[in-house]
Amino acid sequence: MRFPAITRTAVAAAFMATAAAAAPQSVAGFSPQVGEQFFKSTHGNDWSCASCHTADPRSVGKHAKTGKEIAPLAPTANPQRFTSAEKVEKWFKRNCGDVLGRDCSPEEKGNVLAYLLSLK
Amino acid sequence: MKTLDLNLSEARPLAAAPLALALLLASFPAAADSHVFTATNEKWKTECGGCHVAYPPQLLPASSWKAIMAGLDRHFGTDASLDSATATEIAAFLESNAGRVARDGAPSLRITETRWFIREHDELAASIWKRPQVKTAANCGACHIGADHGNFSEHNIRVPK
Numbered sequence: 001m002r003f004p005a006i007t008r009t010a011v012a013a014a015f016m017a018t019a020a021a022a023a024p025q026s027v028a029g030f031s032p033q034v035g036e037q038f039f040k041s042t043h044g045n046d047w048s049c050a051s052c053h054t055a056d057p058r059s060v061g062k063h064a065k066t067g068k069e070i071a072p073l074a075p076t077a078n079p080q081r082f083t084s085a086e087k088v089e090k091w092f093k094r095n096c097g098d099v100l101g102r103d104c105s106p107e108e109k110g111n112v113l114a115y116l117l118s119l120k
Numbered sequence: 121m122k123t124l125d126l127n128l129s130e131a132r133p134l135a136a137a138p139l140a141l142a143l144l145l146a147s148f149p150a151a152a153d154s155h156v157f158t159a160t161n162e163k164w165k166t167e168c169g170g171c172h173v174a175y176p177p178q179l180l181p182a183s184s185w186k187a188i189m190a191g192l193d194r195h196f197g198t199d200a201s202l203d204s205a206t207a208t209e210i211a212a213f214l215e216s217n218a219g220r221v222a223r224d225g226a227p228s229l230r231i232t233e234t235r236w237f238i239r240e241h242d243e244l245a246a247s248i249w250k251r252p253q254v255k256t257a258a259n260c261g262a263c264h265i266g267a268d269h270g271n272f273s274e275h276n277i278r279v280p281k
Contacts, residue, residue: 063171063172065171065196065197065198065256066171066172066255066256066258066259067255067256067259068171068172086203090201090202090203093199093201094198094199094200094201095199097193097199097201098198098199
């Protein structure tokens with residue numbers, strides 16, 4: 001994998017191992033660049049990930065509809081992120097539903113995580 | 121006197137005890153003035169409060185909460201799905217602390233469309249709702265500075281300029 005060694009984010013690593021198992025063609029292929037592109041693009045609906053999390057996931061975000069503040073998504077700015085697999089799955093389910101109108105593929109999730117973990 | 125379709129009591133025996141209900145209504149003006157809701161549930165606070173003010177259960181009747189909780193994957197235009205154990209717990213909390221059924225029947229899914237909400241806010245100019253700090257009438261916390269703690273007292277309001 002191309003992102004730096006993850007010692008702190010064991011949950012993320014476990015998640016990515018699962019994702020890789022489900023998508024064997026991308027075992028070594030999670031890409032921060034592809035994840036960044038995915039994060040900042042719309043996918044058929046009005047919102048992208050960046051609509052709420054901003055184009056810099058190290059920043060405080062804002063819910064596009066309610067205006068409620070969202071703590072930074074990048075672990076470098078918010079060490080609480082990706083420490084609960086349950087929470088990660090819950091939000092991927094909801095937000096992929098809003099942004100793509102479907103579940104994200106394991107590869108899409110892996111790339112986005114690779115991107116978020118790559119931010120310093 | 122303002123009349124709210126709210127169950128301002130944290131106690132539950134309302135349906136079963138007409139006398140208690142009568143006593144509650146007799147003391148209603150004082151209770152209504154406080155507008156403070158203390159019933160709480162950890163999951164309700166975390167999950168509902170993740171995207172917006174965790175609206176106190178007393179603000180809608182049980183039938184409204186039931187309908188809202190049955191459609192979380194299409195929740196006012198966003199996907200707010202929960203695992204079923206969490207959803208069940210939150211639904212039970214909301215329904216058991218819900219407000220009274222509105223007299224005019226059909227339950228609204230929007231607190232801002234209930235008669236008491238409209239009445240309580242009827243003195244506000246329409247322009248206030250459009251201020252960027254307010255954005256939407258659903259943003260209780262813009263003016264009710266204690267909204268996150270269930271405090272909607274009239275003494276706890278700061279309308280942003």
